[in-house]
Amino acid sequence: MAKRALITGITGQDGSYLAELLLKKGYEVHGMVRRSSEEKFERIAHLQGKVTLHQGDLLDQFSLAALLSLTQPDEVYNLAAQSFVPTSWNQPVLTGEFTALGVTKMLEAIRHTRPQVRFYQASSSEMFGKVLEVPQTEDTPFYPRSPYGVAKAYGHHITVNYRESFKLFAVSGILFNHESPRRGLEFVTRKVTYNVARIKHGLQDKLPMGNLDAKRDWGFAGDYVDAMWRMLQQDEPDDYVVSTNETHTVKELVEIAFARVGLDWQKYVFTDPAFVRPAEVDLLIGDAAKAKKKLGWEPTVRFKELVEMMVDADMERVKAGQR
Ligand code: NAP
Ligand code: G4F
Numbered sequence: 001m002a003k004r005a006l007i008t009g010i011t012g013q014d015g016s017y018l019a020e021l022l023l024k025k026g027y028e029v030h031g032m033v034r035r036s037s038e039e040k041f042e043r044i045a046h047l048q049g050k051v052t053l054h055q056g057d058l059l060d061q062f063s064l065a066a067l068l069s070l071t072q073p074d075e076v077y078n079l080a081a082q083s084f085v086p087t088s089w090n091q092p093v094l095t096g097e098f099t100a101l102g103v104t105k106m107l108e109a110i111r112h113t114r115p116q117v118r119f120y121q122a123s124s125s126e127m128f129g130k131v132l133e134v135p136q137t138e139d140t141p142f143y144p145r146s147p148y149g150v151a152k153a154y155g156h157h158i159t160v161n162y163r164e165s166f167k168l169f170a171v172s173g174i175l176f177n178h179e180s181p182r183r184g185l186e187f188v189t190r191k192v193t194y195n196v197a198r199i200k201h202g203l204q205d206k207l208p209m210g211n212l213d214a215k216r217d218w219g220f221a222g223d224y225v226d227a228m229w230r231m232l233q234q235d236e237p238d239d240y241v242v243s244t245n246e247t248h249t250v251k252e253l254v255e256i257a258f259a260r261v262g263l264d265w266q267k268y269v270f271t272d273p274a275f276v277r278p279a280e281v282d283l284l285i286g287d288a289a290k291a292k293k294k295l296g297w298e299p300t301v302r303f304k305e306l307v308e309m310m311v312d313a314d315m316e317r318v319k320a321g322q323r
Contacts, residue, residue: 006071008032008058009079013182016043018077018225019051030071032056043182058102064109075232077120078106084186085126088148089278099151107162118169118232121159124152125176125284135287138241145279169237173228176243176286179306180221181313188250189218189310192257197314199268200261207268210275212251215283219244220301230295243286244299256304260311
């Protein structure tokens, strides 16, 4: 019989790639979606009829338990979250409700409704924040720098705690930044590649940016969802860092993106304090040696290729009058 998976956050970047991967592996895929006044399922439009969508919300404990009973999944991937760091300073309580307590709500639903489930929690390198070690591994202590990072640290610890307290098969994937042409427009990679395409097409002539010196370890989302799946196929539940083990500045990102379309970034980019954060994560660089050794996982797309893939996709989109 086909394995069944339930994905929260299926309409997001990672949810769409994970759903594709699981379908290819022969899974029956169920996704939890929030109700909104207008359905926005662009990222999974091509999967219509192949995945089954159910209404639910991380804020509503009963909707989670009901969904587990209805879908009877073998694996649950908890990808849903308020995932944009700047919003977490504007809506810190809501971020805590979704991104922190939402994890406990799902774990409680699993514990009481379907304890045999294998559970994946989408943890984040943002938990390392003001880093206490370079590079960061599974053993590096956390020092979060945003309400989002604090909420993710809670989600990580409660996942480990439910594994240890109730013997659930619960794993926490500590994923470093991962991007793709499906990335939301507000995140820095996509903001840059989309606006480069608009500038190249003559639709605007300036790009306001925040801190160009921040360093991130950027990988490709398609690679990272494969690591999530591998974590749930192990004999024992454990936590893993997933990263490329390379770091680059936002300035390098900008340079490569503009160069891809033959433009000099310095003519267009200026610093706008509105995009500078109250507290910054200056440097992220992961060490994914454990994932390589135990999961046999390695990234296939490197930084320059990733940025160029995103610029090329946005050039096509803007040409077609799309976002
Ligand atoms: P994303 O594109 O922002 O997607 C977030 C998803 O969560 C969307 O499907 C959204 O639904 C859903 N959601 C938000 N609040 C919800 C709620 N209360 N109930 C139900 N669904 C809700 O994020 P992503 O980049 O795919 O990331 C997936 C997960 O990995 C997130 O938890 C993120 O924090 C984490 N993570 C991401 C990265 C990265 O670099 N991408 C790195 C580490 C960890 P709507 O479509 O309705 O808004
Ligand atoms: O793309 P970002 O908004 O991603 P950030 O804050 O690193 O968070 C992402 O990665 C986390 C994993 O570490 C995830 F957990 C989280 O959900 C999310 O996916 O910003 C990256 C860097 C920051 O240092 C920011 O200050 O880019 C810098 N930056 C400079 N100018 C900018 C801008 N970021 C944005 N969004 N917009 C700017 O104009």
